[in-house]
Amino acid sequence: MTTDSTKIRVRFAPSPTGYLHIGSARAALFNWLYARHMGGTFLLRIEDTDLERSTEEATQQILTSLDWLGLTPDEPVVYQRQRADRHKEYLDRLLTEGKAYKCYCPKERLEELRGKARTDGRIFAYNRAMLEPGEMEKYEAAGGSFVIRILAPEGETTGFDDMVYGRIDVENANIGDFVIARGDGSPLYNFTNVVDDIDMGITHICRGEDHVSNTPKQMLIYNALGATPPRFAHLPLILGPDKQKLSKRHGATGVMEFKEKGILPQALVNYLSLLGWAPPEAEFNEIMPLDEIVSKFSLDRVKKSPAVFDHEKLQWMNGMYIREMPKSKIYELVIPTLKSRFAVNSELASEEWLHSIIDLAIERSRTLSDFADNLSYFFEAPAEYEEKASKKFLGNSEQISQFVESAGVLDNAWAATPTPTTGPIDEWCGAMEAAVRTWSDARGYKFGNVMQPIRLALTGRTASPSLFHVMALMGREEVARRISACATRLSATAQ
Numbered sequence: 166m167t168t169d170s171t172k173i174r175v176r177f178a179p180s181p182t183g184y185l186h187i188g189s190a191r192a193a194l195f196n197w198l199y200a201r202h203m204g205g206t207f208l209l210r211i212e213d214t215d216l217e218r219s220t221e222e223a224t225q226q227i228l229t230s231l232d233w234l235g236l237t238p239d240e241p242v243v244y245q246r247q248r249a250d251r252h253k254e255y256l257d258r259l260l261t262e263g264k265a266y267k268c269y270c271p272k273e274r275l276e277e278l279r280g281k282a283r284t285d286g287r288i289f290a291y292n293r294a295m296l297e298p299g300e301m302e303k304y305e306a307a308g309g310s311f312v313i314r315i316l317a318p319e320g321e322t323t324g325f326d327d328m329v330y331g332r333i334d335v336e337n338a339n340i341g342d343f344v345i346a347r348g349d350g351s352p353l354y355n356f357t358n359v360v361d362d363i364d365m366g367i368t369h370i371c372r373g374e375d376h377v378s379n380t381p382k383q384m385l386i387y388n389a390l391g392a393t394p395p396r397f398a399h400l401p402l403i404l405g406p407d408k409q410k411l412s413k414r415h416g417a418t419g420v421m422e423f424k425e426k427g428i429l430p431q432a433l434v435n436y437l438s439l440l441g442w443a444p445p446e447a448e449f450n451e452i453m454p455l456d457e458i459v460s461k462f463s464l465d466r467v468k469k470s471p472a473v474f475d476h477e478k479l480q481w482m483n484g485m486y487i488r489e490m491p492k493s494k495i496y497e498l499v500i501p502t503l504k505s506r507f508a509v510n511s512e513l514a515s516e517e518w519l520h521s522i523i524d525l526a527i528e529r530s531r532t533l534s535d536f537a538d539n540l541s542y543f544f545e546a547p548a549e550y551e552e553k554a555s556k557k558f559l560g561n562s563e564q565i566s567q568f569v570e571s572a573g574v575l576d577n578a579w580a581a582t583p584t585p586t587t588g589p590i591d592e593w594c595g596a597m598e599a600a601v602r603t604w605s606d607a608r609g610y611k612f613g614n615v616m617q618p619i620r621l622a623l624t625g626r627t628a629s630p631s632l633f634h635v636m637a638l639m640g641r642e643e644v645a646r647r648i649s650a651c652a653t654r655l656s657a658t659a660q
């Protein structure tokens with residue numbers, strides 16, 4: 166791997182132990198944005214050395230999720246597992262140079278030291294100087310097992326300037342000689358992470374705040390290896406609206422779950438970019454196309470305080486994105502969701518008809534799945550009617566006979582004015598409305614009170630797009646069938 170030292174190189178380094186969490190996706194995005202803004206390179210490393218917890222399925226899910234979000238790496242994916250030789254090389258080097266050592270101290274002795282620190286009220290961080298002179302040699306001679314620890318230089322402090330949190334210094338005495346590899350030579354997280362970042366020429370590490378405590382340890386490894394450490398930017402936590410750590414309780418947390426819920430990747434990217442970052446006040450605009458986010462993005466404007474993930478707000482933003490899309494794109498995305506949910510008979514449901522019903526739902530849909538919810542009545546006659554409204558509008562026999570009469574008026578008007586088979590239907594809707602209005606005015610009925618029972622009969626609901634548009638697309642026969650089914654059903658319970 167070659168590196169141009171003036172060029173920014175960042176990476177996203179997930180462990181494939183589960184689906185891609187929305188918090189990790191935010192870290193991936195911030196790295197990607199930084200790379201794009203700086204003209205740098207965005208890399209992906211799958212940290213799959215934990216053989217017990219890593220799975221191929223999780224790796225695939227991470228790749229698919231990143232691809233869906235558009236966060237594809239600029240170079241081939243690096244798999245940590247394939248780099249074992251390099252890890253061993255670096256480990257051997259530290260051992261040869263005396264910067265790491267085999268520690269034979271048995272567990273019981275460690276426990277004793279830990280207990281003593283607890284009694285004295287001190288933080289416990291092991292270092293070999295805590296043992297008596299000759300004690301380690303004694304354990305080694307006894308042929309006990311060992312681990313490999315790095316030597317944290319005594320009396321020194323290790324620190325770094327975090328691009329978000331500022332200076333963070335920790336005394337080596339509080340870091341201790343921590344374990345970098347097991348006795349069988351298999352290296353641990355902090356070590357492999359550093360070795361790979363060095364080899365990949367990473368200049369900036371942008372990752373969750375939960376890693377802050379690892380960073381001083383990693384700085385010790387960079388120093389021991391004589392490598393220039395990258396700059397670090399830790400990202401604030403993501404909380405739910407109740408200010409608790411974001412979890413399943415708050416709703417979807419896996420990137421693919423958002424896709425299934427009908428969230429658009431561009432809306433999710435826009436929403437995630439504002440979780441912990443915002444452009445200067447004067448340029449702030451919640452809906453920002455990607456190229457605008459890229460041009461404004463900077464790590465200096467990442468905030469320290471936790472970000473709150475609000476599903477409602479994401480849905481609102483998604484709705485805005487839907488309404489800005491060309492209709493042809495909306496059809497392309499929504500038709501498959503309708504076909505997967507309903508038996509869409511291609512003879513009855515022509516493409517043109519599908520487009521027309523989708524048009525009716527655009528204003529009311531915030532996600533792609535909302536379209537299917539909002540349009541379900543076109544595919545399935547209502548199985549029930551909203552209870553409160555059916556009591557209010559169709560609760561007694563008088564109301565039912567008025568409803569049946571209005572349906573007759575409607576059907577007569579329809580017979581006189583057939584629905585146009587091509588072109589706009591607004592004029593037809595106007596003519597139908599006028600016919601119903603003339604009748605309701607003559608009878609002294611409120612127009613709304615006449616239409617609401619019809620809406621219930623056709624959709625089962627009290628809210629829908631313009632009812633005459635719905636009727637035109639549902640067809641005269643189906644409208645008549647639903648009205649009569651509703652009248653029959655509600656007569657049975659009417660007083």
Ligand code: GLU
Binds near residue numbers: 177178358371376
């Ligand atoms: N594999 C680590 C994680 O998924 C990487 C952390 C890092 O970015 O350094 O948390």
